[in-house]
Amino acid sequence: MSDEVAQARANENAGSTPGEARPKVVFEGVDKDFDQGGQPLPVLRGVDLTVKEGEFVCLLGPSGCGKSTLLNIAGGFESPTAGRVTIDGDPVNGPDARRVFVFQEYGIFPWASVWDNVALGLRHLGKAEQAAIIQPTIDMVGLQGFERSYPMELSGGMKQRVEVARALAVSPDVIYMDEPFGALDSLTRLQMRAEIVRIWQESQTTILFVTHDVDESIQIAERIVVLSARPGEISDIITVDLDHPRDLGSPEYGRIKNRLFETLGVSHSI
Ligand SMILES: Nc1ncnc2c1ncn2[C@@H]1O[C@H](COP(=O)(O)OP(=O)(O)OP(=O)(O)O)[C@@H](O)[C@H]1O
Ligand SMILES: [Mg+2]
Structure with missing residues (x-):
């Protein structure tokens, strides 16, 4: 077997093609129900998602749709009712020092x-x-x-x-961020968004970032995963193919923003 073929096989087994990043965090058929006074409360349904190594992915969705729950499952703080999450192919069974959280509260x-x-x-x-x-x-x-x-x-x-x-x-090999800039004033938020993109580019860490802010997601993410209202299901995945620093006035930015508002079912012309 030539070196090229061996390499191609190895890449295939790793679930990627040459030149493409490896899968890092993989959600497979994740369902989550909480118990609400003896009744199951459906929170997440059928979440399938592959976050690639070094990727910056935003989870965007309305309040209460299960974003934090999904992050907590990926972090090993909650277990799914069905399905599983793997990191580098290993099932997540509990918290691990290699995966760290950054929360909104200090x-x-x-x-x-x-x-x-x-x-x-x-x-x-x-x-x-x-x-x-x-x-x-x-x-x-x-x-x-x-x-x-x-x-x-x-x-x-x-x-x-x-x-x-x-x-x-x-x-860490993955950083989970749950609305980390939610408590900041709007100017500081803008500045921190630019900073986190720069830090991500320098550190090349995989980042999974939860937000309910449409602009925030377009400003920072490589891919935006949109969750529906509870029970959260993936309703859209958008690749943001814009260079940093992003031009918030560009037609592509506007196009993505319109599509996100449409998927979220909100009107933004008031
Ligand atoms: N530990 C828990 N026990 C019972 N119900 C829970 C628990 N954690 C979350 N829930 C419920 O699951 C649903 C999703 O909550 P979650 O915190 O994941 O939403 P979210 O998308 O992060 O919302 P927000 O944007 O407001 O932070 C909510 O209805 C919430 O009441
Ligand atoms: Mg939350």
Whole structure:
């Protein structure tokens, strides 16, 4: 067998073709019911989705459609009622340090400095090894000069950067973000969207990002997965083929926005 054929076979077995990224997070027929006073509450139905390695995917859908539940299933905090999620082919059976969450509420510790918050996941390493990771990570999120500051001395956007730095410091293979910028003012949100795209491009991490903000999804994602109202089913998947920084006034941007509003069943001409 020639090297090329062997490579092609290996790629096929990995579920990809040459030049195409490998599947990273794979949802197969995921259903989720919660119990509501003894009755099953259907929350997710038949979710099939492959997130490729290094991809930035947004899950977009109305409030209560099951976005956080889907993320929690992928993170191993909830189990599906039917179907399964695999990461690198291994079924997700529980939380794993290689997959980290960034939430809307600040999860950083108020009693620890920026440096020490970022160091939290690195305690198994020596001080010099920690520093070799922490400083570039703090630099990457734009917090250089604030290493010794405490959270109460930081703005909302800066606190969210600490969260992102803490997530990146452990070199996760997937980052789950659940409306991480929801509590920020609109200007800071815009800035953080640009930052997260830059950080994603630099770190090449796979990101699964939940939002109910149509513009946010078009500004940041490579692919947008639209969920219907509960029970959440995938109602559309849109590839955003626009270079960064994205021109919010471009015809393609407008076309995608119209399609998303149509899929979500909302009128945006008021
Ligand atoms: N642990 C739970 N037990 C019972 N019901 C739950 C639980 N978690 C979520 N639900 C229900 O599942 C549905 C989906 O909730 P989920 O938090 O996933 O929605 P969401 O799309 O993230 O909404 P939002 O955009 O408001 O954050 C809701 O009806 C919610 O009440
Ligand atoms: Mg949610």
